[in-house]
Each structure stands twice: as structure tokens, then as C-alpha cells.
Amino acid sequence: MIKxxxxxxxxxxxxxxxxxxxCDSAFWRYYDLKSTNTSTNAHSL
Numbered sequence: 001m002i003k004x005x006x007x008x009x010x011x012x013x014x015x016x017x018x019x020x021x022x023c024d025s026a027f028w029r030y031y032d033l034k035s036t037n038t039s040t041n042a043h044s045l
């Protein structure tokens with residue numbers, strides 16, 4: 001992730017993406033599928 005640019009905009013975009021991931025079951029399944037298939041930098045929820 002690029003750290004340059006507006007930090008507030010980046011924060012709110014990430015918050016919006018996490019909200020959709022938590023509340024929409026289709027996005028939740030997709031995120032879960034992608035996070036379990038990664039070989040490096042595995043995410044823990």
C-alpha cells in the first residue's frame with residue numbers, strides 16, 4: 001500500500017471496505033476464500 005496521499009481518505013476507504021466485508025455475506029465469503037489461499041502475509045480475523 002502506498003503511504004503517500006491523503007491519510008484521512010485512505011483511512012475512510014479502508015473503514016468502508018471493512019464495513020462491507022463484515023456486513024455483506026458475499027463479500028465476507030470472498031474475503032475469507034482469498035485470505036485462506038494466500039501463502040504469505042496471511043490475515044487473521
